[in-house]
Amino acid sequence: MINETYKAMLGGKSIIRELSEYATKRGEKIGYDNVFDYSLGNPSVPCAEDYTKAIIDMHETMNPMELHGYSPSTTIPSVRKAVAESLNRRFGMQYGMEHIFMTSGAAGALAHALRAVTKPGDTVLTFAPFFPEYTPYVEGTGAKLEVVPAHTKDFQINFEAFEEMLTGDVMAVLINTPNNPSGIVYSEETIEHLADLLRQKEKAFGHEIFLISDEPYREIAFDGKSVPYPSRYYDNTLSCYSFSKSLSIPGERIGYVAVNPKAVDADLLVPIMAQISRGTGHNCPSSSVQLAVARVLDETSDLSVYETNMNLLYDTLVDLGFTVVRPGGTFYIFPKALEEDANVFCQKAKEYDLILVPSDNFGVPGYFRMAYCIDTEKVKRSIPVLRRFVEEQYP
Ligand code: PLP
Numbered sequence: 406m407i408n409e410t411y412k413a414m415l416g417g418k419s420i421i422r423e424l425s426e427y428a429t430k431r432g433e434k435i436g437y438d439n440v441f442d443y444s445l446g447n448p449s450v451p452c453a454e455d456y457t458k459a460i461i462d463m464h465e466t467m468n469p470m471e472l473h474g475y476s477p478s479t480t481i482p483s484v485r486k487a488v489a490e491s492l493n494r495r496f497g498m499q500y501g502m503e504h505i506f507m508t509s510g511a512a513g514a515l516a517h518a519l520r521a522v523t524k525p526g527d528t529v530l531t532f533a534p535f536f537p538e539y540t541p542y543v544e545g546t547g548a549k550l551e552v553v554p555a556h557t558k559d560f561q562i563n564f565e566a567f568e569e570m571l572t573g574d575v576m577a578v579l580i581n582t583p584n585n586p587s588g589i590v591y592s593e594e595t596i597e598h599l600a601d602l603l604r605q606k607e608k609a610f611g612h613e614i615f616l617i618s619d620e621p622y623r624e625i626a627f628d629g630k631s632v633p634y635p636s637r638y639y640d641n642t643l644s645c646y647s648f649s650k651s652l653s654i655p656g657e658r659i660g661y662v663a664v665n666p667k668a669v670d671a672d673l674l675v676p677i678m679a680q681i682s683r684g685t686g687h688n689c690p691s692s693s694v695q696l697a698v699a700r701v702l703d704e705t706s707d708l709s710v711y712e713t714n715m716n717l718l719y720d721t722l723v724d725l726g727f728t729v730v731r732p733g734g735t736f737y738i739f740p741k742a743l744e745e746d747a748n749v750f751c752q753k754a755k756e757y758d759l760i761l762v763p764s765d766n767f768g769v770p771g772y773f774r775m776a777y778c779i780d781t782e783k784v785k786r787s788i789p790v791l792r793r794f795v796e797e798q799y800p
Contacts, residue, residue, distance in 0.1 A: 414541065419537065419538075419766075420537075420762060420763070420766055421444055421445060421446075421537070421762055421766075422445075424444040424445075424760050424762060425442065425444040425445040425760075427755075427760070428440050428442035428444055428760045431758065435758070438783070439758060440758050440760065441758055441759045441760060441783065441786075441787040441790060441791075442760045442779065443759070443760055443761055443762070443774075443775040443776050443777060443779070443787075444760045444761075444762055444776060445776055445778075446585060446650075446736065446737065446776045446778060447655065447776075447778060448649070448650055448653040448655060448706070448736075448778055449710070449736075449778040449779050449780065450653050450706045450707055450708065450710055451653060451706065452652055452653040452654050452706055453652045453653065453701055453704050453705060453706045455700070455701045455704055456652050456654060456697060456698070456700075456701050456704075459696075459697045459700040459701055460693070460697050463693060463696060463697060464693075467696075472692065472693050472696070473692060473693065474692060475689075475692070476507075476689035476690070476691075476692045476695060477689075478679040478682065478683060478688070478689065479506065479675055479676060479678075479679045480505075480506055480507035480661075480679075480689055480690075480695060481507065481692065481695045481696065481699075482502055483696075483699065484505075484507055484695045484696060484698070484699040485502035485503075485505035485506070485507065485661075486502040486505075487699040487702055488500075488502075488505045488507075488661055488663070488699070488702060489501055489502050489504060489505050489663075491702040491703055492663055494703075495703070496634040496636070496637060497637065498634075498636065498637070498663075498665075498666070499666050500663055500664075500666060501666065503672055503675060504663060504664040504665070504666055504671060504674075504675065505661055505662070505663055505664075505675070506661060506662045506664075506674075506675045506678045506679070507659070507660075507661045507689065507690055507695050508645075508659075508660050508661055508662060508687070508690060509658040509659065509660070509687060509690050510621075510647045510648075510649055510655070510658045510659060510660045511619055511620075511621045511645050511646065511647035511649065511660045512538070512542065512647075513658070513660060513687055513690070514619075514645035514646060514647065514660045514661060514662045515539075515542050515579075515617065515619060515645050516542060516545070516546075516681075516685065516687070517662055517678040517681050517682065517687070518615075518617045518643040518645055518662050518678075519542065519543060519546045519548065519577065519579075519617065520546050520678075520681045520685075521643070521674050521677050521678055521681060522576060522577050522613075522615040522617070522643065522674075523546060523548045523576045523577050523615075524547070524548070524576075525546070525547025525548065526547065526548070526549070527548045527549070527574065527575075527576040527577070528548065528549050528551055528572070528574040528575045528576065529543045529548050529549065529550050529551070529575070529576070529577045529578070529579055529617075530550075530551050530552075530553055530567070530570055530571065530575050530577075530578045530579065531543075531550060531551075531552055531553070531578070531579040531580070531581075532552070532553045532555070532562055532563070532567070532580065533552050533553065533554055533555040533767065533768030533769045534555055534560065534584070534586050534587050534739060534764065534767035534768050534769045534772070535552060535579075535581065535767060535768050536581060536585045536586070536619070536767075537766040537767060539579060543579070548576075548577075551570060551575075552768045553566050553567045553570055554566050554768075554769075555768070555769045557741075557769065558730075559589070559730055560584065560587040560589040560730055560739070561589065561591060561592060561595045562591070562595050562598070562599060564598060564602070567599075567602070568602060571602065571603075571606050571614075573610045573612075575606075575614060576612070576613075576614065576615065577614065577615045577616070577617050578599075578603065578614060578615070578616050578617070579617045579619065580599070580616065580617070580618050580619065580635065581618075581619040581620075582596075582618070582620070582632065582633075582635070583622040583623070583625060583626065583632060583732070583733060583734030583735045584622075584735065584737075585621075585622065585735055585737055586737045586739045586762075586764070586767050586774040587730065587732070587737070587739040588715070588730075588731075588732025588733065588734060588735045588736075588737045588738050588739060589730060589732065589733060590626060590630070590632050590633075590733035590734050591633065591635070592633070593633045593638075596633050596635050596638045596639075597638055599616075599635075599638075599639070600616075600635075600638040600639035603616060603639060603641075604639070607641075613641050613669050614641065615641045615642070615643060615668070616635060616636075616639050616641060616642040616643070617642075617643050617645060618635040618636065618642055618643070618644045618645065619645045620632075620635075620644055620645060620646050620647075621646065621647035621649055621650050621651075621660070622650055622734055622735040622736075623646065623651070624650075624651040624705045624708065625650060625651070625708050625711055625734045625735050625736060626733060626734040627712045627715060627732065627733055627734055628712075628733070630733065632733075632734060636663070636665045639665075640665050640667035640668055640669075641665065641668045641669060642665045642668065643662050643663070643664055643665070643668070643674070644662070644663040644665075645660065645661075645662055646660050646661050646662075646663065647659070647660035648660060648698050650736075651705045651706070651708070652698070652701065652704070652705060652706055653706040657691075657694050658690055658691075658694070659690050659691075659694045659695065659698050660690075662674075662675075662678060710780075710781055711735070711736040711777065711778065713781050714736070714777040714778075714779070714781055714784045715731075715732055715736075715738060715777060717781070717784050717785065717788065718738055718775060718777055718784060719731050719732070719738060721788050721791060721792070722738070722740050725791065725792060725795045726743075726795075727740040727741060727743070728740065728741040729741065736776060736777050736778040737774055737775065737776055737777070738774070738775050738777065739764070739767075739772050739773070739774050739775075740772065740773060740775075741771060741772050742763075742764075742771055742772060742773050743795065743798075743799045744799070745771055746770075746771075747763035747764050747765065747770060747771050747772055747773050748763045748765065750763070750773060751763040751773055753794070753798050754773075754794055757790050757791075757793065757794040758790070759787065759790060759791060759794060761773045761774070761775055762774040762775075762776070
């Protein structure tokens with residue numbers, strides 16, 4: 406008999422994917438230039454030039470046995486060492502290579518981090534609004550995902566609700582800063598408060614509560630600000646990273662988990678992840694891609710277009726009367742819809758070929774997400790359309 410759990414998941418298709426597929430079909434009909442597709446978080450800038458150069462150079466000069474050979478199960482030592490050194494330089498950490506495990510993107514990093522510190526039946530807490538894929542990521546491990554309601558004023562943490570939900574069953578807390586879908590960066594104050602509360606509850610419950618910090622947008626920060634690095638504030642932290650957005654290489658499937666050296670059992674966690682990798686068939690990201698990112702760790706693609714787009718959209722949305730928190734990073738913005746049901750709002754927007762994602766799946770009803778990883782020229786052309794939509798539908 407086939408697996409009923411996975412069969413049941415077939416019915417729950419991602420609304421983001423559905424809207425993106427709709428936009429593509431609509432584009433075939435009326436020309437893709439005329440569809441303002443804000444649905445999918447797919448990077449819209451070319452990958453960093455030095456990444457391409459690294460790939461070419463490696464293929465031309467390296468011993469093919471080394472380049473294409475199996476990766477060790479704990480991933481490639483020279484790559485882990487380079488990642489540790491880069492993080493130490495940038496964030497004042499003390500990682501050794503033994504704390505780094507290379508993965509297939511952030512999805513792979515989260516799959517390993519979650520399995521390493523929870524067991525089936527445990528509770529994992531996250532905060533609304535959240536990336537909808539967290540549901541399958543967490544439920545796939547057998548743990549339960551519970552969602553702390555949003556603090557809609559600024560999308561920092563709703564500490565009152567969090568404290569109430571932080572019971573003895575919670576073994577891990579999953580955060581995402583800068584955040585998909587709100588674009589919000591957790592302030593230092595938020596992270597300090599979170600860390601204090603976790604330490605207090607660890608003592609009260611007599612067990613660790615691991616912080617799993619999902620950071621694929623760490624380098625997409627606005628206003629010249631940098632993003633506070635959560636692991637600096639809380640020892641039991643597993644930082645999950647992806648090069649998908651910073652280098653614009655989502656299809657290469659590369660990221661890592663960095664285990665805080667002061668975490669409980671820090672030296673065991675990477676070998677444990679190697680065992681998880683073995684059991685799930687992950688068995689390491691491609692050797693050549695591991696080696697290539699190690700050569701460009703401190704670089705990014707030209708990410709400036711995202712800030713340009715954010716400013717254009719934020720100013721327009723404010724001007725049109727939307728309630729919206731200004732993003733501090735990512736390529737998302739998360740305004741409140743102009744009517745209670747965001748699904749109806751987004752359906753009406755679709756009539757104007759504005760493809761917006763209703764917020765229900767992000768754990769906060771009544772909002773919508775715009776992924777502005779598109780050409781600035783198209784953002785500019787979408788502004789009069791957005792204006793017409795609002796003026797006609799919500800006079
Ligand atoms: N976490 C968040 C918040 C994301 O937005 C994404 C992708 O969009 C991921 C994880 C998965 O990233 P990756 O493509 O590197 O697996």
